[in-house]
Amino acid sequence: MESFVVLLPLFGALLxxxxxxAIGPRAAELLTTGLLLLAAVIAWVLLFDxxxxxxxxxxxxxxxxxxxxITSGGFKAVGAVRLDALSAVMLVVVNSVSFLVHWYSMGYxxxxxxxxxxxxxxxxxxxxxxxxxxxxxxxxxxxxxxxxGLASYLLxxxxxxxKSANDAAIKAFIVNRVGDFGFALGIVAVFYVFGSVxxxxxxxxxxxNADITPxxxxxxxxxxxxxxxxxxxxxxxxxxxxxxxxxxxxxxSAQFFLHTWLPDAMEGPTPVSxxxxxxxxxxxxxxxxxxxxxxYEYAPGAAAMVTLVGAVTAFFAATVALLQDDIKKxxxxxxxxxxxxxxxxxxxGAYDAAMFHLFTHAFFKxxxxxxxxxxxxxxxxxxxxxxxGGVRDVLPFTxxxxxxxxxxxxxxxxxxxxxxxxxxxxxxxxxxxxxLEGAFAAGEVGRTFGYFAFILxxxxxxxxxxxxxxxxxxxxxxxxxxPEAVRKHPHAVPDAMMAPLIxxxxxxxxxxxxxxxxxxxxxxxEFWGDALYFKTAEHVxxxxxxxxxxxxxxxxxxxxxxxxxxxxxxxxxxxxxxxxVLWAPFLAMLSGALIAANHYxxxxxxxxxLLREGGMIYGFLKNKWYFDEIYDxxxxxxxxxxxxxxxLEGDGKTIDAVGPDGIAAGVAAGARRxxxxxxxxxxxxxxxxxxxxxxxxxxxxxRAGG
Numbered sequence: 147m148e149s150f151v152v153l154l155p156l157f158g159a160l161l162x163x164x165x166x167x168a169i170g171p172r173a174a175e176l177l178t179t180g181l182l183l184l185a186a187v188i189a190w191v192l193l194f195d196x197x198x199x200x201x202x203x204x205x206x207x208x209x210x211x212x213x214x215x216i217t218s219g220g221f222k223a224v225g226a227v228r229l230d231a232l233s234a235v236m237l238v239v240v241n242s243v244s245f246l247v248h249w250y251s252m253g254y255x256x257x258x259x260x261x262x263x264x265x266x267x268x269x270x271x272x273x274x275x276x277x278x279x280x281x282x283x284x285x286x287x288x289x290x291x292x293x294x295g296l297a298s299y300l301l302x303x304x305x306x307x308x309k310s311a312n313d314a315a316i317k318a319f320i321v322n323r324v325g326d327f328g329f330a331l332g333i334v335a336v337f338y339v340f341g342s343v344x345x346x347x348x349x350x351x352x353x354x355n356a357d358i359t360p361x362x363x364x365x366x367x368x369x370x371x372x373x374x375x376x377x378x379x380x381x382x383x384x385x386x387x388x389x390x391x392x393x394x395x396x397x398x399s400a401q402f403f404l405h406t407w408l409p410d411a412m413e414g415p416t417p418v419s420x421x422x423x424x425x426x427x428x429x430x431x432x433x434x435x436x437x438x439x440x441x442y443e444y445a446p447g448a449a450a451m452v453t454l455v456g457a458v459t460a461f462f463a464a465t466v467a468l469l470q471d472d473i474k475k476x477x478x479x480x481x482x483x484x485x486x487x488x489x490x491x492x493x494x495g496a497y498d499a500a501m502f503h504l505f506t507h508a509f510f511k512x513x514x515x516x517x518x519x520x521x522x523x524x525x526x527x528x529x530x531x532x533x534x535g536g537v538r539d540v541l542p543f544t545x546x547x548x549x550x551x552x553x554x555x556x557x558x559x560x561x562x563x564x565x566x567x568x569x570x571x572x573x574x575x576x577x578x579x580x581x582l583e584g585a586f587a588a589g590e591v592g593r594t595f596g597y598f599a600f601i602l603x604x605x606x607x608x609x610x611x612x613x614x615x616x617x618x619x620x621x622x623x624x625x626x627x628x629p630e631a632v633r634k635h636p637h638a639v640p641d642a643m644m645a646p647l648i649x650x651x652x653x654x655x656x657x658x659x660x661x662x663x664x665x666x667x668x669x670x671x672e673f674w675g676d677a678l679y680f681k682t683a684e685h686v687x688x689x690x691x692x693x694x695x696x697x698x699x700x701x702x703x704x705x706x707x708x709x710x711x712x713x714x715x716x717x718x719x720x721x722x723x724x725x726x727v728l729w730a731p732f733l734a735m736l737s738g739a740l741i742a743a744n745h746y747x748x749x750x751x752x753x754x755x756l757l758r759e760g761g762m763i764y765g766f767l768k769n770k771w772y773f774d775e776i777y778d779x780x781x782x783x784x785x786x787x788x789x790x791x792x793x794l795e796g797d798g799k800t801i802d803a804v805g806p807d808g809i810a811a812g813v814a815a816g817a818r819r820x821x822x823x824x825x826x827x828x829x830x831x832x833x834x835x836x837x838x839x840x841x842x843x844x845x846x847x848x849r850a851g852g
Contacts, residue, residue: 147188148210148227151237152276154185155244158269166262174262175252178269182245185272189237197231198672199664206230207676209282216285223343226282232677235501236279236433239508243425244272246646250516251417253642254523258415264304268421271297275426279433284333284343287434291329291398294427295322301422302414311413318407325397325404332390337361339374339383349440352384353679370444388441388448392455395431399485402459406773408482412474416519419474423481424512432488432504439497440679449493450594456489457585457599462771464609468616469757469768472529473518476617480555481511483606487581490599496584497678502658502665503581506573509653510554516650517548520643521621524636525628531617532752536626540636545622547647552618554654556611557735561728568662576658578607579731580666586727600727604734611738619746627752 158178166174193199196208207230216223248268255261274297278290303315333343338361340348351358352369359366360383366372373380395401400408408428412419422428435442435452442449463482470476484507491500522529524541538545550572557578559571569576582603589596626633664673671680745755757764769775802808 148192148208148229149212151185151188151192151241152227152273152280154181154188155241155269155272155276157181159266159273162266162269163262166265171261174265175248178265179245179248179252182241182248182269182272185276186238186241186245189234189241192229193234193238196229196234197664197675198669211282220341221337223283223285225286227280228282228345229280230677231674232433232437232501233280235505236429237276239425239429239505240272240275240279243508243512244268244421246512246650247417247421247516250420250519250643250646251415253640253644254417254519255415256640260304264301264415267297267300267304268417271301271421271426275430278430282345284336284345284348287437288329288333291394291430292326294398294430295319295326298322298411298422298427301418302411304414304418308413314407314410314413317410321404321407322397325394327393328390328397329394332387332394335374335376335383335387335390339369339372339387345437349438349679352440352444358383382445382447384441384445385447388438388445389451391434391438391441392431392448392452395434395489396455397431398434399428399431399489400482401431401455401485401489402462403455405459405463405482406777409475409478409770412472412478416474416515416522419478420512420515420519423478423515425508428481428485429488429504429508432485432492432500435489435492436497436501436678439492442492443495443679446594449495451493453490453493453585453593453595453599456486456491456493457595457602458486459483460486460490460606461602462486464606464613465767466770467613468609469764470613471532473521473531473534473617473621474515474529476531476613477511477514477518480514480610480614483610484511484555484578486606487578487603490595490603491581491584494585494588494593494596494599495680496581496588497680498666498670498674499577499580499584501678502661503574503577505661505665506554506577506653506657509573509650509657510551513547513551513647513650513654514555516643516647517544517551520544520639520647521548523639523643526632526637528628528632531620533627534621535624535628535751536622536633538622539626541622541639543644544639544647547651548622549618550651550654552614556614556739557607557731559732561732565659568659568667571658573654573656573658575732575735576662577666579728582607582731583723583727587723604730607731607734608738608741611735612742615739615742616746619742620751623747624751 155178158181162174162178165177196206207228209229210227212225212227214222215225248265251261251264251268255264258264271294274290274293276290277293278287281287281290299315299319302318303311305311336348337343339358340351341361342348350356355368355370357366358369358372360372360374369384372383374383374386375381376386397404408423411422414422442452460483463479463486467476467479467483470479484503488500488503488507491497491503520541521534521537521544524537524544525534528534554572554574557572557575559569559575559579561569561579563570569579571579582600585596585600585603587596589598589600663669745751745753757767766772
């Protein structure tokens with residue numbers, strides 16, 4: 147059963163196009179969707195089996211070895227399915243959202259054609275991500291990592307006859323290769339230091355501070371002291387490995403500097419956007435950092451980099467989303483911002499909170515993307531929210547679902563109010579607030595950039611509420627700004643597109659409360675087991691880890707006794723959190739929502755705001771901090787100039803001119819000269835024959851005389 151949860155999407159990918167040709171596209175849709183449904187059911191069963199959700203100790207870590215992949219001397223890499231709490235959570239997220247996206251696509255793609263190819267790509271994408279999250283070693287993880295990159299290229303450029311889609315696919319592929327180069331170097335560094343790419347071997351050595359002798363070296367040192375030479379300098383080995391692995395995560399999860407591919411990926415069909423942004427590709431980096439939590443716990447420099455980049459990304463992407471008019475790009479930059487939250491949570495050691503937000507985010511982000519797809523279909527493929535308005539009259543049910551997604555992402559809830567032992571609020575309220583509390587608590591005990599992440603996270607929360615409600619108000623509320631033909635004859639939205647939104651909406655509302663206790667609450671240690679590493683686990687057993695109780699002294703929000711507070715004031719988890727910290731995210735959310743309502747629900751919603759067109763700040767944000775222009779100036783245009791130089795001067799005027807073209811020209815010139823000998827006059831040929839005979843006789847006589 148464990149292997150089938152990974153292989154079923156592969157079967158769908160392999161069979162979709164042959165079945166589509168033999169029987170029809172509908173058969174391919176039903177086949178791939180049915181296999182994903184079965185995989186999703188198995189994933190949920192495995193989640194309960196390997197964790198403490200059933201009230202027992204779970205199944206712990208189990209590895210099902212499928213085949214031996216590479217054997218070379220003492221090196222061995224296998225293809226395996228690793229099951230623990232971390233991989234089980236990812237299996238649920240990936241398979242569940244992928245199934246709903248497949249189901250949704252049966253309605254979305256019916257008028258576009260080529261359904262068999264599309265569903266084959268979707269299933270291939272899912273298989274690659276499942277291979278990644280169930281890997282037992284870095285090499286298999288890298289295989290899935292690159293498979294996700296390939297599948298994303300195929301899906302983003304699905305409409306390959308459209309130039310913008312091809313450009314977006316190439317951009318995503320190339321930008322990810324930049325990050326993947328760092329990731330590949332990180333894997334090489336892992337093997338060089340530890341002599342293995344197996345997770346257990348590497349993580350156990352780091353946790354135990356084992357004596358390590360790097361590959362080919364005669365002497366070693368404890369891993370905490372071991373240095374390696376990189377770029378001409380000696381660095382701590384664990385820091386080099388952590389930084390290089392995170393560079394890979396930056397590319398895949400669209401973090402600051404390597405984020406530019408993410409909004410352009412909206413060129414693919416809307417179901418692709420939902421799958422990439424909600425459950426698969428962009429979450430791979432968060433999974434990688436969480437999987438390598440033991441490395442980052444003992445590499446504070448690398449962890450600080452994760453925190454810094456994540457916090458800046460959360461803030462940066464939120465500022466850009468403020469002025470986006472494309473409904474899908476607003477949600478895309480929102481994804482980028484939410485990923486920043488997950489990364490800085492991992493950077494400050496709150497890996498459980500990072501994974502919790504990854505889990506809840508999958509529900510409300512898929513809901514928002516798929517809901518926006520319904521809007522786009524109804525509005526005859528219009529994506530500019532400034533050209534919409536009044537859509538709730540056309541799509542009342544979609545409006546309700548999109549509002550639910552907005553409530554979830556902005557973090558609507560009541561601090562201090564508990565329901566069945568969990569904070570009362572939508573999914574984003576429970577999980578995102580845990581991240582902000584963790585960042586503040588990390589700052590209290592001196593974790594680098596902890597306070598910085600907390601402040602930028604709060605600012606991002608204000609902007610998240612603003613741009614999320616701006617999308618709702620401009621799209622669904624107020625008078626319609628759509629052309630008359632669209633208003634009178636909206637395109638019908640198939641039921642197959644609407645039905646998958648219902649379970650997503652339920653998850654967006656209650657997933658945070660339902661899974662709070664297991665992911666980050668009192669039962670989190672038992673739930674995660676050995677899947678996540680907490681360096682100070684032995685210090686927090688006396689201090690319960692709960693969420694949002696409004697008390698003057700709290701440990702992750704839960705009131706504790708003074709002695710427990712003293713024990714809890716250690717690095718990692720269980721820090722004191724003042725009451726104002728618990729209320730700050732709520733007030734940030736409320737501020738952003740009220741500002742949006744004040745601007746877009748009073749008078750003309752398109753009236754100029756605080757940031758007016760033509761202003762420097764407006765241009766800066768509207769042009770996405772000019773990253774594309776800067777990269778075009780620094781990287782793209784010089785690359786084209788160098789390529790043109792090599793092409794015209796190097797290849798054309800040097801290699802070809804001297805080589806093939808030069809030889810061909812010489813032969814042609816010689817042939818033209820020889821041709822001139824062929825005059826056509828008989829006496830010329832007779833004279834040449836006489837000269838030839840004379841030369842021949844002379845040669846014979848000379849040889850005979852010799």
